[in-house]
Each structure stands twice: as C-alpha cells, then as structure tokens.
Amino acid sequence: MTRILCVAEKPSISKAVAGHLSGGHFQTANTRDTYTKNYTFNFDFGPPWGHSEVTMTAVRGHITQLDFPDDYKRWEYPPPERLFDARIQKSISSDKKNIAKNIEDQARRSDVLIIWTDCDREGEHIGGEIRDVARKGKPGIVVRRARFSNIERAHILNAARQLVALDDKQVDAVDARIELDLRIGFAFTRFLTLKLRPLGGPMSELMLSYGSCQFPTLGFVVDRYFRVKNFVPEAFWGIKVIHERDDIRVTFNWIRHRLFDRMAVTILFERCILARYAKVTKVQEKPTKKWKPLPLTTVEMQKMATRFLRMTGQEALSMAEKLYNQGFISYPRTETDRFDKGMNLQALVQKQTPDNRWGQFAQNLVDGAFQQPRQGRNDDKAHPPIHPVTYADPSVLNENEKKIYELVVRRFLACCSEDAKGVSTGVEIIYGDESFNAHGLIVVERNYLDVYPYENWTGTAQLPRFRVGERFEPLEAEMTEGKTTPPGYLTEADLIALMDANGIGTDATMAEHIEKIQERQYARTVERAGRGGNQNGADDDNADAPAARGGRGRGRGARDGRGGRGGRGGGTARGGGRGGVREFIPTSLGVALIEGFDRMSFDTSLGKPFLRKEMELQMKAICEGRTTKQAVLADSISKYRQVYEQSQGELGTLTAACRQYVFGNGAAAG
DNA sequence: GCAAGGTC
Numbered sequence: 001m002t003r004i005l006c007v008a009e010k011p012s013i014s015k016a017v018a019g020h021l022s023g024g025h026f027q028t029a030n031t032r033d034t035y036t037k038n039y040t041f042n043f044d045f046g047p048p049w050g051h052s053e054v055t056m057t058a059v060r061g062h063i064t065q066l067d068f069p070d071d072y073k074r075w076e077y078p079p080p081e082r083l084f085d086a087r088i089q090k091s092i093s094s095d096k097k098n099i100a101k102n103i104e105d106q107a108r109r110s111d112v113l114i115i116w117t118d119c120d121r122e123g124e125h126i127g128g129e130i131r132d133v134a135r136k137g138k139p140g141i142v143v144r145r146a147r148f149s150n151i152e153r154a155h156i157l158n159a160a161r162q163l164v165a166l167d168d169k170q171v172d173a174v175d176a177r178i179e180l181d182l183r184i185g186f187a188f189t190r191f192l193t194l195k196l197r198p199l200g201g202p203m204s205e206l207m208l209s210y211g212s213c214q215f216p217t218l219g220f221v222v223d224r225y226f227r228v229k230n231f232v233p234e235a236f237w238g239i240k241v242i243h244e245r246d247d248i249r250v251t252f253n254w255i256r257h258r259l260f261d262r263m264a265v266t267i268l269f270e271r272c273i274l275a276r277y278a279k280v281t282k283v284q285e286k287p288t289k290k291w292k293p294l295p296l297t298t299v300e301m302q303k304m305a306t307r308f309l310r311m312t313g314q315e316a317l318s319m320a321e322k323l324y325n326q327g328f329i330s331y332p333r334t335e336t337d338r339f340d341k342g343m344n345l346q347a348l349v350q351k352q353t354p355d356n357r358w359g360q361f362a363q364n365l366v367d368g369a370f371q372q373p374r375q376g377r378n379d380d381k382a383h384p385p386i387h388p389v390t391y392a393d394p395s396v397l398n399e400n401e402k403k404i405y406e407l408v409v410r411r412f413l414a415c416c417s418e419d420a421k422g423v424s425t426g427v428e429i430i431y432g433d434e435s436f437n438a439h440g441l442i443v444v445e446r447n448y449l450d451v452y453p454y455e456n457w458t459g460t461a462q463l464p465r466f467r468v469g470e471r472f473e474p475l476e477a478e479m480t481e482g483k484t485t486p487p488g489y490l491t492e493a494d495l496i497a498l499m500d501a502n503g504i505g506t507d508a509t510m511a512e513h514i515e516k517i518q519e520r521q522y523a524r525t526v527e528r529a530g531r532g533g534n535q536n537g538a539d540d541d542n543a544d545a546p547a548a549r550g551g552r553g554r555g556r557g558a559r560d561g562r563g564g565r566g567g568r569g570g571g572t573a574r575g576g577g578r579g580g581v582r583e584f585i586p587t588s589l590g591v592a593l594i595e596g597f598d599r600m601s602f603d604t605s606l607g608k609p610f611l612r613k614e615m616e617l618q619m620k621a622i623c624e625g626r627t628t629k630q631a632v633l634a635d636s637i638s639k640y641r642q643v644y645e646q647s648q649g650e651l652g653t654l655t656a657a658c659r660q661y662v663f664g665n666g667a668a669a670g
Numbered sequence: 671g672c673a674a675g676g677t678c
Contacts, residue, residue, distance in 0.1 A: 061676030185673030211673045
C-alpha cells in the first residue's frame with residue numbers, strides 16, 4: 001500500500017480532516033510536541049495511489065525563521081544600512097524543532113506528502129516549509145496539495161480527490177514579504193534608535209522601532225489627532241419648521257440642511273414667513289427594513305468588542321482563541337462573511353435552545369423562523385465566519401469568555417433570523433421657496449433585534465396624516481444657528497476599520513500592532529471625555545469603512561449632536577456604558593516621528609500606509625506571475641535603501657520635529 | 671534590544 005503523509009497548518013484542522021477521511025476511525029499517537037498528534041488510518045485517495053495508509057499530522061503556523069548572521073548582532077556596527085544587503089539565513093525556529101523532526105521522520109517512511117494548510121498565501125508558504133522539511137527525510141517524496149475552503153465533510157472528501165500542486169509563486173511572494181519586513185524593520189529601528197538617542201529625554205532610553213504596519217497604524221492616530229487639534233469651527237444657519245396635528249408634534253427639516261451664510265438664510269427664512277402657508281407636495285408611506293447583520297469576521301468581532309464589551313481588540317481575540325480551543329466556537333481568525341451553502345446551520349441553532357437568555361429565540365428559529373444568513377462579499381477561502389460550535393453553559397466560562405461567547409452566539413442567531421421590518425412615512429412640504437421634509441418610522445416586527453441588543457431601530461414616531469396638495473400654516477418656524485464640531489479622536493474600532501480598509505496587518509495581527517504602538521510609547525488611550533459626539537454605535541454596520549475620514553462631513557452637523565447615548569436599547573451584553581470608550585491619542589514622541597518623516601521630501605512618507613499597500617501589490621504581482629521574487633526584492637531593497645539614505649540626509653528635519661514636539665511648547669498630549 | 675506573519 002502507498003504510504004501517505006498529510007500535514008495541516010494547525011492541530012485542529014488535522015484532527016478534523018483525519019476524522020472526515022477516516023470516517024471517525026483513526027489511531028492517535030503523541031509526538032514530542034505537546035500540541036500535535038499523529039493520526040493514522042486508511043483512505044482511498046483514488047488513482048494513482050488507491051487504498052493507502054495515511055498519517056495525518058500538523059504544524060503550528062510557520063516553522064522556519066529568517067535571521068541575520070551573528071556578526072550583525074551589534075547595533076552600532078556594522079551600520080544599520082548594511083542590513084539591506086547582509087546575508088540572511090533560514091532556520092527552524094527553536095520552538096518548532098520537534099514538529100520539524102516529526103515531519104522529517106514521517107516523511108522518511110512515506111511515498112507521498114499531501115499538504116493541508118489554509119488556502120491563503122501564508123498557508124502556501126507554510127506548505128513550502130513543510131515540503132522542505134519532508135524532503136530532508138525523503139528527497140524524492142511526491143508532493144501534492146489539498147485545496148479546501150471549509151471543513152465540511154463532503155468538501156474535505158472532495159478536496160482529497162482533487163489534489164493540486166503547491167503554488168510556488170505564492171510561496172515566493174511570502175518569502176519576499178518576510179525578507180523585506182526583516183531588513184527594513186531592523187535597519188530603520190536601529191537607525192531611529194541610535195540617531196535620536198543623543199537628543200536625550202525619552203529618546204535616550206526608549207527603543208524606537210519602525211515596521212511597515214506599526215508606523216502606518218501610528219500614522220492614523222496622529223492624523224486624526226491633528227484633525228481634531230486643527231479643527232476650526234464654522235458657524236452655520238438653518239431653518240426649522242414645526243407643526244402640530246392630531247396631538248403629534250412634527251419637525252420638518254430643511255432640505256438644504258444648513259448654509260454657512262447667515263444673510264442668505266435670513267432672506268430665505270423671511271420668504272418662508274411671508275408665504276405664511278406651507279403646501280404638502282409629497283406624502284409617502286412604504287414598508288422598510290433594517291437588515292440583519294452579516295456573518296461575523298474577526299475584524300468585526302474586534303470592533304464590536306471594543307465598542308460594547310469594554311475590551312481591547314487583543315483581549316477579544318485572545319478570549320475567542322480560548323473559546324475555540326475549548327471547542328465552543330469556530331476558528332476565530334477569519335475574513336469570511338458568508339456561510340458555505342453546505343453547512344447545517346439549523347443544527348447549530350438547535351444547540352443554543354437550552355440557554356435561558358436566547359434559548360427561546362433559538363427555538364423559534366428551529367420551529368420555522370430560520371432564514372439563511374446574508375452573504376457578504378469576503379471569503380478568505382480558509383475559514384467560515386465565526387460561529388458557535390457547541391453550547392457552552394455560562395458556568396464553565398470566565399467573565400470575558402462569557403461576553404465574547406454571548407456576542408458570537410447572538411450575532412449568529414441574528415444572522416439566522418429575519419430582517420427587522422417597519423413602515424416609514426415621509427412628508428415633503430414647500431414653504432416660501434424652500435422645501436422641508438419630515439420622517440416617521442414605525443417598527444412592525446423586531447425579528448433579529450430581539451436577540452441582538454447591540455443594535456436598535458428606534459421608531460422616530462408616527463406622523464400625523466397629511467394630504468398632497470393641502471395647505472397649512474405651520475405652528476412655528478425659526479432660524480437655527482450652530483457650529484460645526486471637531487471629529488472625536490480615534491476609537492479602537494475606528495483604528496481597526498482604518499487598518500482594514502488600508503490593508504495594514506491581517507485579522508490575526510491588527511490588535512498586535514495597536515498594542516505595539518502603545519508599548520513603544522508612541523500612543524496611549526484615554527477614556528472619552530463626556531462630550532456627546534462621535535458615537536457611531538453599530539448602526540453603520542452595513543457600510544464599509546472609508547479609507548480616510550474627512551474632518552468635516554463626519555456627522556450631519558452639530559445640530560443632531562449624535563446623542564446616541566441611551567438611544568439604543570439596553571441589553572445584557574452592552575458593557576459600553578457612559579464614557580466607557582477609549583480613544584487613541586499620540587504621545588509627543590509619536591507625533592514627532594510621524595511629523596518628522598512627513599516633513600521630509602519623500603514622495604510617500606514612511607508614516608503613510610502607501611508603502612505597505614505597495615508591498616501588497618508587489619506580492620500580488622508575484623502570485624500572478626507578472627514579476628518575480630528576485631525582481632521585487634532587488635527593486636524594493638534599492639528603493640528602501642534610498643529612503644534610508646534620504647532619511648539620513650534629512651535627519652535634521654526629524655530631530656527638529658523631536659525638539660519641537662517632545663521638548664517644545666507646542667507639544668502634543670502625553 | 672529590532673519586523674510581520676502564522677499558531678497554542
């Protein structure tokens with residue numbers, strides 16, 4: 001019989017795949033790595049091997065690391081720029097030695113290696129590492145790759161019979177990323193640390209790191225800080241019309257919303273008053289919906305946890321990992337917001353019926369209210385959206401685990417129920433030469449909202465009856481006055497959204513970069529002061545995060561005050577509470593670093609997200625065969641070397657920024 | 671003492 005070695009990216013996948021291929025009948029053996037097991041069973045992979053003896057095992061992520069030789073250990077010499085072309089060496093990471101040994105040993109007694117890593121670029125690279133190690137055990141081993149995008153039984157069985165080759169282009173793309181991050185990160189970190197140390201103050205003892213993700217992350221924080229700081233309020237004026245009918249007081253809003261010219265508004269307002277009567281031009285009543293949320297991704301989970309659960313993104317991810325390792329929820333690092341058609345979601349809903357918080361709701365779904373979830377546009381081809389796998393009794397979870405589990409379950413149940421339904425009414429009038437409108441909303445069926453306290457849909461109220469063509473004399477009309485208000489500082493949810501939109505970090509690492517800029521004392525968080533604005537809540541769920549948010553135009557003006565507080569329904573899971581939102585502000589050091597680079601004469605500053613984006617594009621180009629790893633490396637390294645030389649040449653700009661912000665009067669907070 | 675990526 002052919003002997004086949006299968007290797008997955010992580011132990012959980014190896015176990016799940018072994019279960020499917022073997023029909024649940026496999027033998028388990030320990031390895032020298034505590035977390036990984038070898039499963040053995042028989043399986044028919046079809047031609048050419050037919051019935052085979054299979055060993056299925058796993059790695060735990062990447063197994064190799066890239067390093068500079070020992071003669072580059074010292075920071076002062078050789079000078080940092082030498083790291084751009086220093087020799088580098090790949091080796092098995094010290095904590096992966098046992099894993100590598102296991103694969104090498106198993107490969108020695110196998111004819112075929114089948115790689116079962118995640119179907120993404122990093123997964124392909126890990127596949128390459130596995131192949132290299134296996135070839136040490138058996139140079140001529142046949143290497144194949146299984147392509148699977150979820151761990152449904154039928155899908156896995158299918159993947160086992162449609163093996164493909166490992167994609168060396170993707171392996172190369174990741175090789176390039178790893179090398180560039182290493183060279184650029186180390187070179188600029190040493191440069192910054194050594195060159196700014198003589199300035200004294202915090203620079204004399206801190207390590208000043210640079211990274212292609214941490215710097216743009218800091219850049220977002222600094223950018224918003226300046227937008228708040230430099231915000232100049234502008235006065236605006238508007239017109240408000242109020243009428244009362246059937247004991248209902250209706251406010252009509254000006255279609256023009258507001259104007260920044262007092263004289264103009266005064267004239268328009270006077271024409272309204274002179275006209276005396278308003279005329280109804282349009283009355284509309286139509287059914288409307290509030291869409292249920294999309295299936296849960298990692299990014300969305302982190303945003304929600306920071307908004308509603310008083311956790312940081314990192315805490316949320318770490319709790320989700322614990323829940324995953326206990327088998328309560330699915331894999332927590334995913335970009336996918338659509339469930340595979342083949343998944344039996346109703347069975348998962350059924351498992352939630354014993355709960356005394358949402359069990360009844362789950363039971364209703366089982367009894368016929370179940371609806372297929374919406375399909376988002378993202379699919380990482382490796383993992384399904386985050387969902388509950390088994391029921392976890394609250395008594396077996398700690399406080400934070402409980403909160404995250406509740407979030408995952410409620411989101412899942414919301415996904416599997418129906419959109420909320422309502423009736424919206426609209427009345428439009430002409431008064432003078434100006435148009436005004438009023439809106440009313442009546443919520444008819446709450447549906448998913450009943451299990452999902454993170455959102456609410458408040459019926460503004462019912463409007464009284466108006467008829468098209470009728471004329472009436474408004475009860476009140478007044479000219480209003482207001483000022484534009486600055487945006488708030490970045491919340492963690494804002495920051496995650498910006499990173500997501502700009503391709504900074506991955507679902508698994510975004511929270512780490514956010515931690516990193518705080519650890520380096522580039523930024524810190526403060527509790528939001530008691531101002532009303534900038535609370536977006538989760539109601540903007542369906543909108544994609546903008547790549548950059550404008551200083552103005554963020555809200556609809558000062559008038560609406562966005563008094564979101566208390567507007568949403570109170571729910572058990574809403575930890576948020578008054579003033580509980582943390583905001584990110586840069587330290588004076590963080591401002592100095594970003595400003596220092598921004599003021600140099602680069603096309604693209606190191607503090608902006610464009611360089612990381614470019615690296616992403618280059619990787620894509622390698623994957624699509626439009627360029628090669630060697631070309632990208634040569635190109636990028638020479639480019640960054642130029643950036644480095646220029647930074648050295650314009651060091652005065654950077655030190656000036658440090659003097660200004662860290663020691664000067666115009667210092668930033670911190 | 672430095673990066674970012676994977677995973678436990």
